[in-house]
Amino acid sequence: MSQIDSEIPSQAMTSETNSDSSTGIKKEDDQSTSLESLPSVQSQSGSVTEGTPKHRISQLLPPQSQNSAQEPRRTSSRSIKRKKFDDEVVESSLIKTERGRMTKLSTVTQVLEKLEPAVEKEQPPAPPPEKKKVSKSINSAAKRAKKQKPPAPASTKDLGRWKAQDDLALITAIQQTNDLTAVHLGVKFSCRFTLKEIQERWYALLYDPIISKLAVQAMNQLHPDVVAEVQSRALYSTEEESLMGTVSSTSQPTVEIFQELLEQNPDTFYPLRTAKALHNHWLLLKQYHLLPDQSVQPIPRGDHVLNFSDAEEMMNDEELREPKDDVLEQELSVSDRRNKNEIRHLEQELPKWQVLVDSVTGISPQDFDNQTLAVLRGRLVRYLMRSKEITLGRATKDNQIDVDLSLEGPAWKISRRQGIIKLRSNGDFFLANEGKRPFYVDGKAILAGNKQKLNNNSVVEISSLRFIFLINQDLINVIRTESQKLVPT
16 A cells, blocks of 8 residues: 555656646646546446556545545445536536436425325415406506596585676575575576575585685676676565555555655665665565555455466465375376366357357346456456557556556566557457567467467466456447448348
């Protein structure tokens, strides 16, 4: 052993000197020969093959084998780490990675085979998460959140519907009456508002600083004429109506009386009240029997029944208090329609039967005399038609007409020359409209420039006034016979 150890370093030195003196190509050849001798050394399990130099073997053997050559050598299955050359880098790395992958896959498969039954029993495999759908749903939810705006409060929901004139009328009416229900029923706004909307707007004007500030700015920008017009239509307070009630309903007051009343009570009446406005409102109170010295008239009976409007209104008021039944309402509507058709036919036949009765009894109605052709009868006044043509309208100082409709009730919406009633030679009466507002004959509108035939018991309406047109049948029959005699045969 000592001789071998002494020979190896000397040979190694000679080989190194030879290699230094030689070119780089010779070194590569020596290294290639060492690589060729590597498998022979590993395959012999410690034995040295013939033809292999001893100094090469000593360089490849581990130091433990050099110290004790008699001990059995242990081999390892791991690959020997050595320096890699350019032509070996790709191939060896690929082989190593493939082996590493194979070993990893084999270990993973073995672990999975052991754990597979336990995993199947405990929990089923979960489906893979759908990342795209989640992202889409998140994006859609974000877009919806952007599109959706916060709901506007109730006070600002209908902010565009309320105009400055409406706010001014609302404030003025509440100051006069202190009653939102009366304001809802009596004030005419630019748009139809419910009682709840009026309440919400009033509370917003009181307690919402933003809305109240905007409303005040809008009202300040109104023209003075518009403000005066809105305030002139303010509701009448209870104190104002009580002062107007001091004027007797049986008298015929003039505008001067209301002017004196206005001058005596300037603090009670609204500043923009005029004597003419007080007179017109007093006429309305008188028409609807709202003055203190008036009593509600009972429903006319017997021969004084002119139509069924009063009784029908009373029945409708009673029906409103009871709960509705759809089936019953349908049956009642069918029977009501049938009864109305029957009443209409009877009214159309009534003049014929009236003529027959009068011819048999010889008794004419009390409304007529020998010179009266027809009568236009209202609630308070009867207008007698004693000529073949009469004019209807509103009498003034400069305009005198035959039938002054202002005697019946409020007539400021009626034209000075509203219409003409004319009798033709054949005994037919016609009503011609010459005013701005339409007439209504038996519910049919007669516009300006048109005319309509008047029958016996026809209902004539203009503005808020209603009349019954009655014809003297005896005198009309005489006129018809005379006109037939004058016609040449």
